[in-house]
Amino acid sequence: MLDKKYLLPDEALRKVVEKLKFRSLPAEIVPLEASYDRVTHEDIISPEDLPGFIRSTVDGFAVKASDTFGARESSPAYLNLKGDIPMGAAPSFSLSRGEVASIATGGMLPEGADAVVMIEHVNVISAELIEVLKAVSPWENVIFKDEDIKKGDIVIRAGYRLKPQDVGALAGLGITEVRVSKKPIVSIILTGDEIVPPTEKILPGQVRDVNSFTLAGLVQKTGGIPLKMGIIRDVYEEIKASVQKAYEKSDIVLITGGTSAGFKDMTAKIIEELGSPGVLFHGVSMKPGKPIIGGVCGDKPVFGLPGHPVAVYICFELFVKPVIEHMLGLERKEVKRTIKAKMARNIHSQAGREDFIRVALEQKDGQLWAVPLLSKSGLIMSLVRADGILHIPPELLGFQEGDEVLVQIID
Amino acid sequence: MLDKKYLLPDEALRKVVEKLKFRSLPAEIVPLEASYDRVTHEDIISPEDLPGFIRSTVDGFAVKASDTFGARESSPAYLNLKGDIPMGAAPSFSLSRGEVASIATGGMLPEGADAVVMIEHVNVISAELIEVLKAVSPWENVIFKDEDIKKGDIVIRAGYRLKPQDVGALAGLGITEVRVSKKPIVSIILTGDEIVPPTEKILPGQVRDVNSFTLAGLVQKTGGIPLKMGIIRDVYEEIKASVQKAYEKSDIVLITGGTSAGFKDMTAKIIEELGSPGVLFHGVSMKPGKPIIGGVCGDKPVFGLPGHPVAVYICFELFVKPVIEHMLGLERKEVKRTIKAKMARNIHSQAGREDFIRVALEQKDGQLWAVPLLSKSGLIMSLVRADGILHIPPELLGFQEGDEVLVQIID
Numbered sequence: 001m002l003d004k005k006y007l008l009p010d011e012a013l014r015k016v017v018e019k020l021k022f023r024s025l026p027a028e029i030v031p032l033e034a035s036y037d038r039v040t041h042e043d044i045i046s047p048e049d050l051p052g053f054i055r056s057t058v059d060g061f062a063v064k065a066s067d068t069f070g071a072r073e074s075s076p077a078y079l080n081l082k083g084d085i086p087m088g089a090a091p092s093f094s095l096s097r098g099e100v101a102s103i104a105t106g107g108m109l110p111e112g113a114d115a116v117v118m119i120e121h122v123n124v125i126s127a128e129l130i131e132v133l134k135a136v137s138p139w140e141n142v143i144f145k146d147e148d149i150k151k152g153d154i155v156i157r158a159g160y161r162l163k164p165q166d167v168g169a170l171a172g173l174g175i176t177e178v179r180v181s182k183k184p185i186v187s188i189i190l191t192g193d194e195i196v197p198p199t200e201k202i203l204p205g206q207v208r209d210v211n212s213f214t215l216a217g218l219v220q221k222t223g224g225i226p227l228k229m230g231i232i233r234d235v236y237e238e239i240k241a242s243v244q245k246a247y248e249k250s251d252i253v254l255i256t257g258g259t260s261a262g263f264k265d266m267t268a269k270i271i272e273e274l275g276s277p278g279v280l281f282h283g284v285s286m287k288p289g290k291p292i293i294g295g296v297c298g299d300k301p302v303f304g305l306p307g308h309p310v311a312v313y314i315c316f317e318l319f320v321k322p323v324i325e326h327m328l329g330l331e332r333k334e335v336k337r338t339i340k341a342k343m344a345r346n347i348h349s350q351a352g353r354e355d356f357i358r359v360a361l362e363q364k365d366g367q368l369w370a371v372p373l374l375s376k377s378g379l380i381m382s383l384v385r386a387d388g389i390l391h392i393p394p395e396l397l398g399f400q401e402g403d404e405v406l407v408q409i410i411d
Numbered sequence: 412m413l414d415k416k417y418l419l420p421d422e423a424l425r426k427v428v429e430k431l432k433f434r435s436l437p438a439e440i441v442p443l444e445a446s447y448d449r450v451t452h453e454d455i456i457s458p459e460d461l462p463g464f465i466r467s468t469v470d471g472f473a474v475k476a477s478d479t480f481g482a483r484e485s486s487p488a489y490l491n492l493k494g495d496i497p498m499g500a501a502p503s504f505s506l507s508r509g510e511v512a513s514i515a516t517g518g519m520l521p522e523g524a525d526a527v528v529m530i531e532h533v534n535v536i537s538a539e540l541i542e543v544l545k546a547v548s549p550w551e552n553v554i555f556k557d558e559d560i561k562k563g564d565i566v567i568r569a570g571y572r573l574k575p576q577d578v579g580a581l582a583g584l585g586i587t588e589v590r591v592s593k594k595p596i597v598s599i600i601l602t603g604d605e606i607v608p609p610t611e612k613i614l615p616g617q618v619r620d621v622n623s624f625t626l627a628g629l630v631q632k633t634g635g636i637p638l639k640m641g642i643i644r645d646v647y648e649e650i651k652a653s654v655q656k657a658y659e660k661s662d663i664v665l666i667t668g669g670t671s672a673g674f675k676d677m678t679a680k681i682i683e684e685l686g687s688p689g690v691l692f693h694g695v696s697m698k699p700g701k702p703i704i705g706g707v708c709g710d711k712p713v714f715g716l717p718g719h720p721v722a723v724y725i726c727f728e729l730f731v732k733p734v735i736e737h738m739l740g741l742e743r744k745e746v747k748r749t750i751k752a753k754m755a756r757n758i759h760s761q762a763g764r765e766d767f768i769r770v771a772l773e774q775k776d777g778q779l780w781a782v783p784l785l786s787k788s789g790l791i792m793s794l795v796r797a798d799g800i801l802h803i804p805p806e807l808l809g810f811q812e813g814d815e816v817l818v819q820i821i822d
Binding site: 032033036050051052053055086087088089090091105106107108143147148149155156163164165166167168169170171172173174175176192193194195196198199200201202203204205206207208209210211212213214215216217218220221234307309313335336337339379380381383384409410411 | 443444447461462463464466497498499500501502516517518519554558559560566567574575576577578579580581582583584585586587603604605606607609610611612613614615616617618619620621622623624625626627628629631632645718720724746747748750790791792794795820821822
């Protein structure tokens with residue numbers, strides 16, 4: 001078969017995404033402690049100035065900066081120690097000209113002070129007197145009351161996946177609940193008379209379920225909730241009933257197996273019957289994963305994934321993951337981890353097709369080499385052994401031994 | 412202060428790691444469904460051959476390859492169709508010379524067959540006769556019974572963090588439980604009279620807890636279980652009691668605040684009293700994070716982290732994360748995500764010190780620019796706004812505008 005009649009992966013993905021609303025999942029409110037890795041559903045606005053008062057950034061003495069002008073080791077400024085500023089409370093006194101107060105990092109400056117001299121630049125002479133060995137400028141070693149963030153400013157934009165430090169910043173602002181996009185429920189249907197669950201002994205001709213375990217993990221990692229629908233026999237009515245049930249219970253439906261042009265191709269028909277617009281593409285110019293079916297029924301994406309474990313992985317990364325991210329309203333896409341390596345041997349591809357080659361990375365002669373794992377795509381161990389994926393774009397016919405390539409790290 | 416008396420971060424980390432056993436956390440058995448992202452505690456051995464039988468990799472016809480030798484479009488081989496091979500069961504018949512059987516992808520080859528002709532290269536003449544238009548070699552389009560993995564081979568080595576596709580492979584082998592390293596419990600103690608929880612209204616001079624939220628998220632992400640010990644006042648006895656309790660309940664103790672050389676430095680003393688060898692370093696030649704304290708008491712690492720949110724983040728990445736990974740027995744370290752950019756302006760560093768500069772990444776004139784976020788390290792928003800961290804090694808005095816640099820992506 002010529003690949004010309006098939007779309008490239010990006011074009012095929014676009015057909016699905018065009019039919020979906022951006023940020024189509026509703027919002028829910030979660031406590032701050034549960035907001036890690038969730039995607040913000042709206043801009044988060046600062047309810048207050050942070051830190052809210054003029055704060056010292058060092059341990060030392062709060063001063064009026066002009067009292068220290070000209071001070072140096074050979075000619076210190078002598079100033080009167082008025083008292084200690086306690087942590088966690090407003091100072092109970094203000095400073096007049098010539099007066100200082102000891103202050104710790106994070107302490108609040110008293111009225112009358114406009115800078116802090118570091119403890120390293122001071123000699124304490126007595127309980128009432130210090131000498132300052134180095135001048136400070138006004139506002140040196142302090143943070144202004146709204147220097148971290150101003151009340152009303154955007155702290156974090158909508159469509160952003162919250163990192164630990166973002167959650168920390170929200171805590172600092174007293175924000176204890178966050179509106180985030182609901183996690184999409186992604187149902188996983190396995191089809192195939194030969195498939196048995198891993199808990200069962202297999203008979204000749206049978207194989208165990210690999211794909212629902214791979215897919216469930218990938219769904220979770222992307223921010224969805226996997227919903228396993230079980231293993232369905234290759235009987236049209238049974239698959240149709242399971243897809244119908246999955247469609248009602250979930251936001252995205254994945255059906256594995258039954259997509260190749262062979263004996264038992266029923267998935268496309270079932271997707272077509274499930275709702276309009278139905279099937280948007282059947283087959284993509286890529287390897288592995290070529291027989292993938294993509295569709296949208298009503299407002300829910302439905303994918304028919306090939307049964308080969310490697311193809312399932314590649315199809316998830318290329319189609320299902322971006323669709324989940326689109327529905328979550330994720331604005332900032334993850335930067336892929338890539339690493340440069342040299343090809344350890346020639347690898348051929350077909351023009352007009354995108355190839356995704358599993359490679360192992362090996363150090364030799366002070367150089368990193370990408371060794372293609374040339375195995376049949378039914379082999380599940382090749383994905384375990386692979387360190388990365390090498391993408392061969394459609395305009396190339398492959399790579400030569402020694403070519404420098406960019407390998408996408410599998411993580 | 413000269414930085415020469417301080418160790419570099421790597422040297423300091425080594426002092427802690429040397430005192431710890433590798434893979435010091437005990438094992439636990441988890442069901443396969445709960446094994447995602449867990450670290451294997453021992454090599455996992457394959458209990459069987461996979462796939463366990465000779466399997467077709469295509470839809471087509473099982474044949475004896477020699478029956479097809481010489482076949483081509485202009486001169487097909489005519490062969491007798493003996494029957495269909497059902498999926499999920501051993502064929503009920505064997506093939507004799509001149510006989511074929513229809514087979515789907517994943518089907519089991521019958522006795523007597525040694526290859527599969529793809530359906531695209533066959534014309535079905537009648538219910539009993541097909542013509543083969545292309546010869547196949549012996550073992551073409553099949554997987555051998557132990558081609559994926561052999562019984563007794565190592566599936567996954569010890570010290571490996573399980574990815575979704577690894578869990579899938581284990582399912583395929585019928586492995587339903589996995590021995591993994593226990594997750595380390597990491598206790599988090601906040602010290603400081605000025606700190607209040609995010610649920611409380613703050614008074615002048617007070618700030619809210621940022622660090623326990625950042626640290627809890629970072630600990631979870633690294634594979635540990637955070638245990639928040641609350642906010643402790645700057646009173647020696649109270650901090651000591653909390654550290655003692657944390658030490659008993661957890662595998663790693665983190666104490667934030669109270670590490671600078673100023674007024675209230677009690678952390679080092681408390682770590683020293685907690686157990687030998689005690690404090691291993693106090694202060695590291697880095698910025699931010701210089702006042703960090705690292706120690707081991709008995710067999711548990713204890714860190715005194717500075718109170719500044721940015722320093723807390725950098726210290727976690729440089730010290731706590733590698734220590735957690737060491738205790739888990741993680742053999743394969745994560746590849747850091749980096750991206751090349753040009754410096755948007757000059758940035759200076761001190762010789763002999765490692766600097767970690769927060770940068771924003773900006774596209775301009777078809778080029779990615781790293782813009783240093785030059786703010787005081789007390790500012791928590793700079794970490795929210797940063798896209799990455801630029802590391803300035805100790806031998807450099809900084810970078811010039813236009814220099815090409817490698818920025819480590821924050822994720």
